[in-house]
Amino acid sequence: MFPRPIEQTRPTTQWLYTLALPIALILWLLPLIGVAVTSVRPASDLAQGNYFGMPSYIAFENYISVFRDSDLGSYMVNSLKVTIPTVIGAVALSCMTGFALGIYKFKSNLLVFFLFVAGNFVPFQILMVPVRDLTLDLGMYNSWTGLAMFHIAFQTGFCTLFMRNFIKALPFELIEAARVEGVSEIRIFWYIVLPLMKPAIAALSVLIFTFIWNDFFWATVLTTTKETQPITAGLSSLNGQWVAAWHLVSAGSILAALPPVLMFFLMQKHFIAGLTLGAVK
Amino acid sequence: MSSYWKRNQLRLAPWLFLAPGAIMFLVYVIIPIFQSLSISFYDWDGLGEAVYIGTDNYVELMDDEAFYTSLKNNLIWLVLYMLAVPAGLMIAIFLNQTVRGIRIYKSLFFFPFVISQVVVGLMFSWFYAPNFGLLYKLIELVTGNGIAILADEDYVTYGIIAAGLWPQIAYVMILYITGLNNIAPDQVEAARLDGAKGWKMLWHVILPQLRPATFIAVVVTVIGALRSFDLVSIMTDGGPYGSSRVLSFYMYEQALSEYGFRMGYGAAIAVVLFAIMMVFISGFIWKMWRDETER
Numbered sequence: 001m002f003p004r005p006i007e008q009t010r011p012t013t014q015w016l017y018t019l020a021l022p023i024a025l026i027l028w029l030l031p032l033i034g035v036a037v038t039s040v041r042p043a044s045d046l047a048q049g050n051y052f053g054m055p056s057y058i059a060f061e062n063y064i065s066v067f068r069d070s071d072l073g074s075y076m077v078n079s080l081k082v083t084i085p086t087v088i089g090a091v092a093l094s095c096m097t098g099f100a101l102g103i104y105k106f107k108s109n110l111l112v113f114f115l116f117v118a119g120n121f122v123p124f125q126i127l128m129v130p131v132r133d134l135t136l137d138l139g140m141y142n143s144w145t146g147l148a149m150f151h152i153a154f155q156t157g158f159c160t161l162f163m164r165n166f167i168k169a170l171p172f173e174l175i176e177a178a179r180v181e182g183v184s185e186i187r188i189f190w191y192i193v194l195p196l197m198k199p200a201i202a203a204l205s206v207l208i209f210t211f212i213w214n215d216f217f218w219a220t221v222l223t224t225t226k227e228t229q230p231i232t233a234g235l236s237s238l239n240g241q242w243v244a245a246w247h248l249v250s251a252g253s254i255l256a257a258l259p260p261v262l263m264f265f266l267m268q269k270h271f272i273a274g275l276t277l278g279a280v281k
Numbered sequence: 282m283s284s285y286w287k288r289n290q291l292r293l294a295p296w297l298f299l300a301p302g303a304i305m306f307l308v309y310v311i312i313p314i315f316q317s318l319s320i321s322f323y324d325w326d327g328l329g330e331a332v333y334i335g336t337d338n339y340v341e342l343m344d345d346e347a348f349y350t351s352l353k354n355n356l357i358w359l360v361l362y363m364l365a366v367p368a369g370l371m372i373a374i375f376l377n378q379t380v381r382g383i384r385i386y387k388s389l390f391f392f393p394f395v396i397s398q399v400v401v402g403l404m405f406s407w408f409y410a411p412n413f414g415l416l417y418k419l420i421e422l423v424t425g426n427g428i429a430i431l432a433d434e435d436y437v438t439y440g441i442i443a444a445g446l447w448p449q450i451a452y453v454m455i456l457y458i459t460g461l462n463n464i465a466p467d468q469v470e471a472a473r474l475d476g477a478k479g480w481k482m483l484w485h486v487i488l489p490q491l492r493p494a495t496f497i498a499v500v501v502t503v504i505g506a507l508r509s510f511d512l513v514s515i516m517t518d519g520g521p522y523g524s525s526r527v528l529s530f531y532m533y534e535q536a537l538s539e540y541g542f543r544m545g546y547g548a549a550i551a552v553v554l555f556a557i558m559m560v561f562i563s564g565f566i567w568k569m570w571r572d573e574t575e576r
Contacts, residue, residue, distance in 0.1 A: 002461060002469050002487050004478075006378050018380065025389055031404040031447070032392065034415055038407065051413045093302035100298035104291075110573060112299065114566055119310040121504055121562045125532040125551040129320055129327075129544050130313035132537075153309030156302045184287075185294035214397035216511040221537065232399045236515060239403060246407060253400045264395045268388060275452070276459040276494075 039063070039250035046247060062251040070241075071226050072252055075234030076259075078223075081144040082151065082230055083212045087205050089152035090159050094204070095197060097156065098163025099189050103175060113164060120157030124217050127154075135222055147222045147230070151212050159204055162277055166200040167193065203274030206267040210260040231256045314555070321548035326541070338549035347523050348550065351531040354438050355507065355557070358527060361442045362449060362506035366498050369453025370491075374483075376454075377461045387458060394451040402515030405444035406431065431517050434524040441512050441525055449505050453498045460494030461487075496568070503561050507554065528554040 006017050026033065041050075042059035050056070066072050101113050131150055132141070140146030170193070178188050219233040226234065235256050242248045264271050286293070321338055325331035342348050376387050393401065408416050411429035421427035430440035464487065472486045488495070510529040513519060519526040519534060526534070528550055536547025 001377070001466060002464060002482065003374055003377065004473075006380060017378070021380075021386055024375070025386060028390060029392065030415065031401075031408045032396075035404045035407055049413070052415070052418075093305065096298040097302035100295040104295035106292075106295055109295075110570070112303065114570065115311065116306060117569065118562055118566055119306060119314075121558065121565070122310070122314060123507060123529060123551065123554045123558050124510070125529050125547075126317045126555040127310060127313040128317075128533070128551065129536060129548055130316035131309060133327075134308070134313070149305075150309055153305040156306050157310065160302065185290050189298070210395060214399075216397065216399050216514070217533075220514075221533075232397050232511075235399055235403070239515070246410075249403055250407070253403045257396045257400045260395050260397070261392070264391075265388070272391075272455060272459065276456055276497075 035250045035253055038246055039254050041247050041250075043245070043247050059247070062247045063255070066248055066251045066255065070238055070248075070252070071234065072231070072238065072255060074226070075229060075231045076255070078144060078228055078234070079213055079230040079232075079259075082147045082219075083209055085144075085148045086151040086155065086212045087208045089148065090155035090208055091201055091204050093152065093156045094159030094163045095194065095201070096189075097160045098167050099193055101160065101164040102167030102170075103172075103193070113160070116157045116160040120154075120161065128221055132221055141222065142224050142228050144223075144228060147218060147228075150218060150222065151215070155208055155211070159208070162204055162274065163197070163200060165277065166197065170196055199270070199273070202267065203270040203277075206263050206271045207274040209263055210271075213260050317548045317551055317555075320545055321552045323545045325544040327536075327544045328542070331545070334545070338546050341546065342549055342553070347526060347531060348528075350523060351526045351528045351550075352553075354525065354527045355554075357438055358442055358445075358506045358509055359503065361439070362446065362502050363499075365446055365449040365453045365502050365505075366495070368446070368450045369498065370457050372450065372454045373457035373461055377458060387455075391451050391455050393448040394455070396448065398445075398448070398511035399515050401444055401448055402512045405440070405447075405512075406516050409440055432521055434521055437517055437521065437525040441509075441516050444516065445505070445509060445512050449502060452501060452505075456494045456498050456501075457491065460491045464490050500561075500565050504558075507558050507561075528557075 006014055037055065038046075038051075039062055040058045040060065041055040042057060042061070045051075045053075045056055097116070101109055135141045135146040135150065138146065138149075140149060174192055175188055178192055183192075213230075214232060215230070216232040216236070219230045220236075223229045223233060226237075229237070235252055238252055239249055242252075320331070322333060322335060323331040324334045324337070372390060376383065376390060408414055409430045411417055411427065411432065417427040417429065428436065430436045468486060468490070469482075472482055477486060508529065509527050510533065513525055513527055513530045514533075517525045519530055532547045532550040532554065535541075535543045535550060
């Protein structure tokens, strides 16, 4: 193990380590802690210049007022409307593309694969004008369908990379045996490969959920009104309305961050497995 | 029909499975790249007739002060973002222990990556805020004079990059933690018996084994640096006086904001950004291609 396990070191080192851990964590999360505390600080505290001391009381009213007096709630619903179809669509499409590229040997296999990989890396701006145009032409501009359609297509690149590598690592003998038995390719996909892909599907679902929930660029390009904008774009425009009302900005920020954070804590193992794909050989 | 399928299914099946995903990807990603290339040779407001103007957009870029500011900032982003790689490695080494509760520490250190960049931007805006921001107060305490980082042309880009590094370091850290977990323990023990420790051990024994993790860390960091849009947009909107613009943000400003819809000019900026990115993408793809065909 590297570094040397702390249990094997001198007692003073061990003691220092246990002390350093929480201090490092607090320093690391300082911006987050500051915002979390501000989100329950009553507005009167801020007016009196009490920015860092203990809040004079825990003001949950900030959260209530964010929900009652702003459109934050409907922004969050809009986010779900984009995020959930995208997760389903991108995972479904990439199960198939991953299967095609992971199982079959055909001439242009690697070429197609690397087209997916390369497309996944391009800057969004090179796609912006044509995609906005296409969405307008399809009559999907400023609606969750337009946004979800683009996200499904774009995320298919990353998901294909992930699925293809996952499927390639499965035991190929299973498929050969089924072919000898005369099982059709479609049945092989549905009954043999798909059940084995459950962990990959779970990992991709949490990752894509987080990516799409947190997307800001496409939300500003493809949606314009509060009836359709997801939370990231919504929070940005609310920030403009709440000039210097930091207790509200903070409460809104915490709420916007909550769904992916929950997702991460509930599905931590899958999340990290998805993110670190390729980091080990 | 069915007998035709039976005879040829091995040849047809891959294309059948590929079709839906590949068509979507083609329509929304691959073809738009070429469309943008072509739009960059036109003068177009997004509504009326597009007028072919040859390379005029690019010629105009050559004399555009704001373009050079953005390009310079992109370079600063790229260089400073690379700090995420050693910083992430250091935190990963710091946390690679088995003491009680370490798993929770690892999750909490990873936290910033899960949060939207919009929220990260707001958090750091609060952190930097003049007169009451935490950092402002700290600087005031040390030097006697607070600095309003986001309103200062000299510091603003660095302030935004620091905000971007926060989640990026967390990402790199998790890559290295996974990498460290998979290091062959017998090699480490053998090196230890030979008297290797500290930096020597890290450099000669550990880092070579972490190479796959380092590759991914560099890839995601380069892409993250060149994609920077959210933080600039949220924290400063390109200001003060356009001094914190990056190419991705300047492109958006030209093509879609209140300054007018200059789609052609915007596309030309995007093409430049794409060309820069292409240098890196080709490198990554070349390395992955080599790994694939060697196996």
